[in-house]
Amino acid sequence: MNPVYEKLMKCYESVKEKVKFTPKVALVLGSGLGDYAEDIKITATLDYHDIEGFPVSTIPGHKGRFVFGYVEETPVVIMQGRVHFYEGYSIQDVVLPIRLMKLMGAEVLFLTNAAGGVNFDFHAGDLMLIKDHISMFVPSPLIGANLDELGVRFPDMSDIYDRELRDMIKNLARDLEISLQEGIYIQLTGPAYESPAEVQMCRILGGDAVGMSTACEALAANHMGMKICGISCISNLACGMTDQPLSHKEVQEAADKVAPRFKKLVTNVIAEIGRDRG
Ligand code: HPA
Numbered sequence: 001m002n003p004v005y006e007k008l009m010k011c012y013e014s015v016k017e018k019v020k021f022t023p024k025v026a027l028v029l030g031s032g033l034g035d036y037a038e039d040i041k042i043t044a045t046l047d048y049h050d051i052e053g054f055p056v057s058t059i060p061g062h063k064g065r066f067v068f069g070y071v072e073e074t075p076v077v078i079m080q081g082r083v084h085f086y087e088g089y090s091i092q093d094v095v096l097p098i099r100l101m102k103l104m105g106a107e108v109l110f111l112t113n114a115a116g117g118v119n120f121d122f123h124a125g126d127l128m129l130i131k132d133h134i135s136m137f138v139p140s141p142l143i144g145a146n147l148d149e150l151g152v153r154f155p156d157m158s159d160i161y162d163r164e165l166r167d168m169i170k171n172l173a174r175d176l177e178i179s180l181q182e183g184i185y186i187q188l189t190g191p192a193y194e195s196p197a198e199v200q201m202c203r204i205l206g207g208d209a210v211g212m213s214t215a216c217e218a219l220a221a222n223h224m225g226m227k228i229c230g231i232s233c234i235s236n237l238a239c240g241m242t243d244q245p246l247s248h249k250e251v252q253e254a255a256d257k258v259a260p261r262f263k264k265l266v267t268n269v270i271a272e273i274g275r276d277r278g
Pocket of ligand 1: 114115116117193194210211212235236237238239246251
């Protein structure tokens with residue numbers, strides 16, 4: 001068996017043994033939303049450490065667990081803590097949890113992250129709906145023998161971030177009076193923040209926000225036929241756009257400030273997905 005698939009199936013067997021729950025939505029929590037899982041009706045939790053073969057995050061303070069429960073009536077699995085490529089994992093390991101949540105039954109993937117704004121019209125504290133992405137600065141998780149059990153060799157990418165979901169999110173944000181930018185997310189490897197020249201490159205390429213996650217996850221989910229949506233919390237303007245140097249602490253604090261608004265929007269979106277899609 002393909003080793004990537006074998007590892008995935010081993011994790012899946014391990015999860016199935018421990019938790020009986022079929023989620024509809026899979027939510028990945030980025031910085032600033034880290035404690036969102038504590039706000040929902042939790043029915044079970046599963047530490048990543050307790051899943052055989054599962055990649056575990058090395059960043060201090062990053063919780064690593066799946067939380068299962070309900071946002072209003074919608075059954076969800078939440079990733080409280082993700083693994084990043086810059087931690088040294090293979091890109092296939094980075095997306096393993098996404099694939100796993102699809103195997104658990106999740107049809108919709110909701111990605112969140114903190115990102116640096118590269119668009120001069122953005123401000124720290126903005127929320128940005130992801131319209132599309134540029135993922136090619138990290139290796140594709142689909143490189144290698146195709147996992148035919150998961151999807152096709154050459155997946156279509158015309159509508160990665162589902163248009164219907166995007167329209168629904170924009171309408172909800174308007175109703176809730178939460179202002180929402182829309183733009184293109186570029187994933188770079190990190191872990192260093194970008195140099196001003198790299199930030200300029202991102203802008204020239206058509207990017208609006210830059211970060212170190214998300215696009216590879218969307219790629220893997222798209223391969224498996226999930227419906228995907230994503231929102232970035234613009235925690236800062238990227239390096240060189242202001243006089244201030246960037247620190248992880250500042251990024252974290254800025255993301256925490258946006259959290260109440262971000263959580264409100266996420267809750268409403270997930271509740272609506274539950275209503276909309278039976
Ligand atoms: N660059 C990359 N990733 C980030 C940033 C940034 O400026 N802010 C938060 N995550």
